[in-house]
Amino acid sequence: MSDIAVSVQNLRKAFGSQIVLDDVSFEVPRGQTFALLGRNGVGKTTMIRTLLGLLPCDSGVIRVAGCDPATDPIELRRRVGYLAEDQSMYDWMTATELCRFLEPFYPKWNSRLADQYLDRFEIPRLTRIERLSKGQTVKLGLAVALAHAPEVAILDDPALGLDPVSRKEFNRDLVEHLQAEGRTVIYSSHLLDEVEAVADVVAILDRGRIIRQGPTESLRAEIQRMVLPHEIVRRTSAPAGLLDARRHGETWEVIVDGAPRFLEELAASGHAAQATGMTLDDIFEACVIGRPQAWASA
Amino acid sequence: MFVHIERGSSIPISRQIAEQLRSQCLSGTLVAGEKLPSVRELAQQLAVNVNTVFRIYERLAAEGLIELRHGDGTYVSPRRTESRSELSAQRDKFGLEFDALIQRGVMLGFTDAELRALLTSALATARKSQQ
Numbered sequence A: 001m002s003d004i005a006v007s008v009q010n011l012r013k014a015f016g017s018q019i020v021l022d023d024v025s026f027e028v029p030r031g032q033t034f035a036l037l038g039r040n041g042v043g044k045t046t047m048i049r050t051l052l053g054l055l056p057c058d059s060g061v062i063r064v065a066g067c068d069p070a071t072d073p074i075e076l077r078r079r080v081g082y083l084a085e086d087q088s089m090y091d092w093m094t095a096t097e098l099c100r101f102l103e104p105f106y107p108k109w110n111s112r113l114a115d116q117y118l119d120r121f122e123i124p125r126l127t128r129i130e131r132l133s134k135g136q137t138v139k140l141g142l143a144v145a146l147a148h149a150p151e152v153a154i155l156d157d158p159a160l161g162l163d164p165v166s167r168k169e170f171n172r173d174l175v176e177h178l179q180a181e182g183r184t185v186i187y188s189s190h191l192l193d194e195v196e197a198v199a200d201v202v203a204i205l206d207r208g209r210i211i212r213q214g215p216t217e218s219l220r221a222e223i224q225r226m227v228l229p230h231e232i233v234r235r236t237s238a239p240a241g242l243l244d245a246r247r248h249g250e251t252w253e254v255i256v257d258g259a260p261r262f263l264e265e266l267a268a269s270g271h272a273a274q275a276t277g278m279t280l281d282d283i284f285e286a287c288v289i290g291r292p293q294a295w296a297s298a
Numbered sequence B: 001m002f003v004h005i006e007r008g009s010s011i012p013i014s015r016q017i018a019e020q021l022r023s024q025c026l027s028g029t030l031v032a033g034e035k036l037p038s039v040r041e042l043a044q045q046l047a048v049n050v051n052t053v054f055r056i057y058e059r060l061a062a063e064g065l066i067e068l069r070h071g072d073g074t075y076v077s078p079r080r081t082e083s084r085s086e087l088s089a090q091r092d093k094f095g096l097e098f099d100a101l102i103q104r105g106v107m108l109g110f111t112d113a114e115l116r117a118l119l120t121s122a123l124a125t126a127r128k129s130q131q
Helices: A044-051 A073-079 A095-105 A111-120 A134-146 A164-179 A192-198 A216-222 A230-235 A259-268 A280-289 A293-297 B013-027 B039-046 B050-062 B082-107 B112-130
Strands: A004-015 A018-029 A033-037 A059-064 A080-083 A152-155 A184-189 A201-206 A209-215 A223-229 A242-248 A251-257 B066-069 B073-076
Touching: A004 A044, A004 A184, A018 A044, A018 A184, A018 A201, A018 A209, A033 A044, A033 A164, A033 A192, A044 A059, A044 A184, A073 A080, A080 A134, A095 A111, A095 A134, A111 A134, A111 A164, A134 A152, A134 A164, A164 A184, A164 A192, A164 B039, A164 B050, A184 A192, A192 A201, A192 A280, A201 A216, A201 A280, A209 A216, A209 A280, A216 A223, A216 A259, A216 A280, A223 A230, A223 A259, A223 A280, A230 A242, A230 A251, A242 A280, A242 A293, A251 A259, A251 A280, B013 B050, B013 B082, B039 B050, B050 B066, B082 B112
Parallel strands: A033 A184, A033 A201, A080 A152, A152 A184
Antiparallel strands: A004 A018, A004 A059, A201 A209, A223 A251, A242 A251, B066 B073
């Protein structure tokens, strides 16, 4: 077995003339949690649906738990647990009925495990799904996605529509039932502050491309904000990795990806500057809608 | 063991946890020989990535503050003589941060009495959560 649980190389997908995924590549090592971040409509769900073979890709190579979704979709589904965004379930069934209904589809379905998840997630067994709360429905979706003990779990915006307490509980379940058992997890979200605690690696998807990828700690170390006097900005050429530059009178507020190196360069030319850390939300915003152009006109 | 995480902070979660554990080891709040929760337990308790907690434990072990005993658990190490100077360095740093915070409070127009009241209530909360 290879140590890479999911690999995507040069994936492209267009709907008609609209390119939704443009040359996307990433790898997720076994046992890691990979968070796909992006604003609404940037292609997160399309990405996840192509991983599962629910949508064909135009070009590129995908391997999920050793399977190619194009040629081996059945085996892939046996090895992967999937929780769709807005998972629709037969809402006239009860949780028990749903489990009984799903069991024959999965040779490795473990009804004792399913039972344990229903217990631990405190899902009422005999209530119709239509009468469960949003949080209970998401947890039921997770329980049935995990009941066949999949190698890889793919969760499409699981925290969507959950209140803050349920989101935290959900994160705890993710840590307890997936990470602690060594499963590989891919999940999408647009809530960065939620993702930080749980993810090993985050990838920021924007307009069909992964524009930045890395462990949250290294993103925070690399991408920092600093305040520079106008004189320095005027005399220095824009650094590689400049994400955002705004002038406030005689000072500039700039955000640089590769801040430690830029600070060294500044120091070498006799300018001392200090950088401050940013929240993940700010980092995300700078990557996605930062405007570095102003530096050049200084 | 008490750890408080502020989500959405500009300080990375891993550093928040590491700094709190470090302070508690240096100050003796965590007593030498005390058994810490396992990596899994702490990850679950805090709802934080298992690998993150593992790396924090490794870092603190490398600093000599805790000891990872294979197959047994994680224990607080006895305090070394250097830890006194580390503790005083940490306290100095805290002093500077505290000064800056009070400065901000003054700039925001709090009266002395209001600032004292804030300190008293923050202190009460902190002592309560420690017990």
